[in-house]
Amino acid sequence: MRLNFALLLTPTAAFVPAARHATTAASTTLRASSDEYVVAVLGDLHIDPRKMEDYGTGRSHFLPIFDDAKSDGKGVSVVSLGDLGESKNCDHNPESDSELFAGTTQCHEMAAEFLGSFDAPYDVVGGNHDLEGLDEFETDEENLNTYLKSHGKETPQFCREVADKTLLVGMGSTLFRDAVYTSHEVTIDQEQIDWFENLVKTHPADEGWKVFVFTHAPPNGSGLRVLQENHVVNGCCWLNHSNEKQCQKFIELVREHRCIKAWFSGHFHLGQDYQDSITFPTIDPLEGPYPNRGSCVFAQTSVMRAGTSRDGRQQSRLI
Numbered sequence: 001m002r003l004n005f006a007l008l009l010t011p012t013a014a015f016v017p018a019a020r021h022a023t024t025a026a027s028t029t030l031r032a033s034s035d036e037y038v039v040a041v042l043g044d045l046h047i048d049p050r051k052m053e054d055y056g057t058g059r060s061h062f063l064p065i066f067d068d069a070k071s072d073g074k075g076v077s078v079v080s081l082g083d084l085g086e087s088k089n090c091d092h093n094p095e096s097d098s099e100l101f102a103g104t105t106q107c108h109e110m111a112a113e114f115l116g117s118f119d120a121p122y123d124v125v126g127g128n129h130d131l132e133g134l135d136e137f138e139t140d141e142e143n144l145n146t147y148l149k150s151h152g153k154e155t156p157q158f159c160r161e162v163a164d165k166t167l168l169v170g171m172g173s174t175l176f177r178d179a180v181y182t183s184h185e186v187t188i189d190q191e192q193i194d195w196f197e198n199l200v201k202t203h204p205a206d207e208g209w210k211v212f213v214f215t216h217a218p219p220n221g222s223g224l225r226v227l228q229e230n231h232v233v234n235g236c237c238w239l240n241h242s243n244e245k246q247c248q249k250f251i252e253l254v255r256e257h258r259c260i261k262a263w264f265s266g267h268f269h270l271g272q273d274y275q276d277s278i279t280f281p282t283i284d285p286l287e288g289p290y291p292n293r294g295s296c297v298f299a300q301t302s303v304m305r306a307g308t309s310r311d312g313r314q315q316s317r318l319i
Contacts, residue, residue, distance in 0.1 A: 082127030271313025
């Protein structure tokens with residue numbers, strides 16, 4: 001199977017929300033009339049309500065692509081890789097000059113409005129900042145429920161059939177206050193891991209299934225470029241970083257289940273033009289487990305807003 005990835009760069013224009021707010025629930029099915037589809041993959045948004053220009057520009061690049069795809073009967077969809085709000089005070093709450101914007105009800109509602117403005121169904125996975133509404137919510141459960149409600153989700157995970165036997169599958173972080181170590185570890189709970197394992201077992205490659213996975217951070221073993229000083233040493237680099245068994249589970253599933261064709265992640269705020277921004281299966285599975293990456297292409301996704309980039313790149317991905 002051939003995978004086509006494109007980079008979309010962002011100049012300057014204002015974001016104007018569309019009238020239709022298109023959100024999706026978990027396990028929604030969208031069947032295209034063919035096996036052709038277009039998916040926009042958006043990295044960490046870190047929305048600052050005072051600085052919306054770059055989001056409008058990024059959206060304007062996708063809309064004509066979507067219009068063309070829909071006119072041809074292709075399935076279209078948007079996936080956000082989480083970290084929806086800026087982890088700073090953004091002058092958003094007149095009653096507090098210290099509250100962080102990330103994780104608040106206002107943050108999630110604004111993100112939902114933006115993601116819904118692409119005039120296409122969207123899905124989102126939770127990142128390490130999406131339950132950071134510390135002043136508004138006492139518990140992770142309360143914060144998670146607001147996140148889910150704002151985005152029309154029933155569960156932190158999602159599964160969408162974007163074309164015949166082609167699944168978009170996502171899993172999101174569910175801990176912040178209750179994290180064992182750093183709050184910024186991207187933690188996929190055991191219920192989601194079990195759900196994902198069952199999904200790939202019941203959609204085998206030899207029956208023609210293709211699965212595209214979306215998480216905020218990448219799994220260990222992906223081989224993608226990481227930041228030693230920010231994420232590795234602080235135990236928040238890979239999915240479930242501090243739990244060795246769970247951390248290893250994701251790459252084990254990739255090696256075992258050849259239906260997993262691609263895995264998209266963000267988290268590092270790095271551009272997409274490094275040699276290790278995309279990694280590929282490296283050896284025949286008969287030759288051994290490492291550095292075998294199954295049949296999966298791993299893709300790092302950059303950011304849309306200039307102020308959030310670590311290397312000046314502003315890029316999204318298009319499948």
